[in-house]
Every structure is written in C-alpha cells, then in structure tokens.
Amino acid sequence: MSTHITTQPIGIFDSGLGGLTVLAALRARLPDEDFIYFADTHFLPYGNRSESFIQARSQAISDMLATHGHAKLIVVACNTATAAAAEVIRANTHLPVVALEPAVKPATLLTRSGVIGVLATTRTLASQRFQRLVATHANGTQVIPQACPGLVEAIETHGPKSAPANALLDEYVPPLVQAGADVVVLGCTHYPWAREGIAARLPAGTRIVDTGEAVARQVERRLQGESHLGGHGQLRLATSGNPREVQKTITHLWGTAPHVEFWQV
Ligand code: DGL
Numbered sequence: 200m201s202t203h204i205t206t207q208p209i210g211i212f213d214s215g216l217g218g219l220t221v222l223a224a225l226r227a228r229l230p231d232e233d234f235i236y237f238a239d240t241h242f243l244p245y246g247n248r249s250e251s252f253i254q255a256r257s258q259a260i261s262d263m264l265a266t267h268g269h270a271k272l273i274v275v276a277c278n279t280a281t282a283a284a285a286e287v288i289r290a291n292t293h294l295p296v297v298a299l300e301p302a303v304k305p306a307t308l309l310t311r312s313g314v315i316g317v318l319a320t321t322r323t324l325a326s327q328r329f330q331r332l333v334a335t336h337a338n339g340t341q342v343i344p345q346a347c348p349g350l351v352e353a354i355e356t357h358g359p360k361s362a363p364a365n366a367l368l369d370e371y372v373p374p375l376v377q378a379g380a381d382v383v384v385l386g387c388t389h390y391p392w393a394r395e396g397i398a399a400r401l402p403a404g405t406r407i408v409d410t411g412e413a414v415a416r417q418v419e420r421r422l423q424g425e426s427h428l429g430g431h432g433q434l435r436l437a438t439s440g441n442p443r444e445v446q447k448t449i450t451h452l453w454g455t456a457p458h459v460e461f462w463q464v
Contacts, residue, residue, distance in 0.1 A: 205429035208233035209418065210270030210294075212260045214245040215355050216448060217389030218276025221299070224411030225274070226434070228419060233430035235268040237462065240440025244351040245279040246320030246387070253322070256464075257284035261292050263464045268435075270294060271427055274418060278319055278387050278410075282326035295421050300328065301386030302408045304336040309406050310382045314341045316375030318397070319386030321346040343378045347371045351389045358451055359392040368393065372400040385409040392452065437462040 209225070211218055215238050222236055237260055239245075245253050257280045264270040272295045275281050275288065281298040289296050301323065306315040323329055324344045333342050350371065353364040375383055383405060385391055391409050398407060422428045434457070438445040442459040450456045 204271050204427050207269045207271040208235045208430065208435070209272050209274060210235050210237070210264030210268050211274040211276050212237040212239065212264065213277040213388055214239050214279065215243040215351065215389070216452065217351065217387060219452065220388050220391040220409065221274065221276035221411045221414050224415040225418060228415035229428070231430050231432050232428070233433045235264060235270060235435045235437065237264060238438045238440070238445060240438045240445055242439065243355060244320070245277065246322050246351060247348065248322065250283045253280055253283035254287045257288050258291055259464050261288050263462060265292060265294055267462070272297065272418065272421060274414065275299065276388050278323045282323045282328045297414060297417050297421060299410045299414050300332055301384050302410050302413065303332050303342065303384060306382040306384045306408050307336055307338055307340040309408070310340055312379050312381040313339070314343060314379040315382045315384060316343045316345060316378065316380035317384045317386045318345050318347055318371060318390055320351065321348055323386055343375055343380055345371050345375055347387070351387065354389050354392050355448055360396060364393055365396060368396045368400055372397055376401060382406045382408060435460065439464050
C-alpha cells in the first residue's frame with residue numbers, strides 16, 4: 200500500500216496560474232515527485248468572490264484531485280482559497296493538506312523600519328484568517344495591507360510586464376513606500392510573476408518575500424514523515440477553462456508549450 204502511495208502525484212491548485220510560482224519551488228526542492236496542477240481558470244479571479252463560492256470550488260477541486268488525479272497530498276497554492284476554505288478542505292478529505300498564507304511572520308523578522316507591506320487580494324486581506332495572522336505575529340510591527348484588485352487578471356490576460364499590469368503596480372506599490380515599508384510580502388501567488396515590476400518601484404534594499412519555498416519545505420516534511428516521498432518527476436496540467444488559452448498563457452510565462460487537459464469540475 201505505502202509503495203503505491205509513494206508514486207502517486209502531489210495535487211496542487213490555484214484560481215489560475217499563480218500557483219505555478221509555488222509549483223516551481225516544489226519542483227526545485229522535490230524534483231523526483233510527480234505533480235498534478237489544476238488551474239480554476241473558468242472562475243478566475245477568486246479575489247473578489249464570496250467565501251462560500253470559494254469554499255465550494257476548493258472542495259470540488261480537492262475531491263477531483265483526490266479521485267481523478269489520485270493525489271497523495273493537496274497543496275492549496277492560493278492565499279485567497281486558503282483564507283476562505285482551508286478548514287473546509289481539511290474537514291472533508293482524508294489526504295494531508297498543505298495551505299499557505301502571506302509571509303507576515305518572516306517579514307516581521309526581516310524588517311528594520313518596523314513597517315511591512317502586504318500585497319494581496321481584497322478577499323485575503325478581509326479574511327479573519329489574515330486578521331488573526333497579523334494579531335498573532337505582528338508583535339509591534341506596523342502591517343500595511345494593500346489590496347490589488349485587477350492585478351491577477353492583468354497578469355493572466357496581458358502578462359506580468361504588460362502596460363495594464365504596470366499601471367496597476369503604479370497604483371498599488373507607492374503607498375507601501377510612502378508608509379516606510381522595508382519588507383514587502385507577496386500575499387498572492389500570482390504576484391511573484393510581477394516581482395521585477397514590484398522591485399522596480401521600491402527603494403533599493405527593500406526585501407520582497409513570498410511563500411513558495413516555505414510551502415515546499417512543509418510538503419517535504421509531511422511526505423517524509425509518512426515515508427511517502429517518491430515519483431518520476433512528471434507534471435500534468437489541467438484547467439476548468441479553455442486548455443488552448445491556458446497553454447498560450449503558460450507558454451508566455453515559461454517559454455515552453457506544455458500539454459494542458461480540460462477537467463470538468
Ligand atoms: N493566486 C491567488 C492567491 O494567491 C489569486 C486569487 C485570485 O484569483 O484572485 O490569492
């Protein structure tokens with residue numbers, strides 16, 4: 200039984216292609232693992248949807264990854280889905296679930312100015328989970344939340360270096376600089392795609408933190424603990440949207456054209 204589980208893939212999902220930034224960290228750390236990545240492109244963005252909608256989608260996708268995908272572990276590679284649905288997913292699956300949240304805690308350890316900025320979706324910043332995270336870990340550090348409506352869509356539709364993405368960065372990054380933030384948390388997995396543009400709008404020396412590597416370490420620990428590490432380094436990509444469109448977007452981001460499956464979820 201345990202040999203069988205070992206070679207099953209790790210299931211990972213996001214509202215779209217943001218979670219590919221987490222997948223990259225996972226594949227770098229665990230190159231022998233197999234992965235199934237699901238992009239819920241048909242319902243992108245999650246950031247301004249209701250909590251109950253995100254819970255229903257997250258649950259349906261996790262079920263699909265477990266049954267159709269034979270996943271051995273689920274990675275919620277989306278801050279918005281974690282904030283809205285991590286508890287619901289955990290309560291409804293027998294699989295281990297690794298979720299992520301904005302890297303507020305590491306940021307408070309890095310800041311020297313005592314001010315950190317958090318770029319995330321409206322839904323993530325409004326969640327109780329985020330309020331709790333700040334209350335537990337801010338420890339006197341001033342946390343400046345900056346919602347970035349439209350940025351996820353701009354990155355997916357036009358690209359992270361496009362004029363629409365740049366116009367939004369011009370709006371969302373300067374308030375963090377004005378507030379004196381010397382650490383900026385990328386609290387949405389889409390934003391690492393725009394890291395260059397974000398860095399260009401921050402003073403030299405400002406630290407930018409995301410959660411990809413921390414998630415990869417956590418997945419490794421969970422699978423190691425259960426002796427379930429193993430695979431053949433393969434990747435399957437699936438979407439609820441138009442696979443050709445998704446393939447085109449990934450090709451722009453990666454520079455190679457992968458096969459993308461359509462999944463009715
Ligand atoms: N990548 C998702 C996150 O980390 C984006 C959510 C959205 O679709 O708005 O929050």
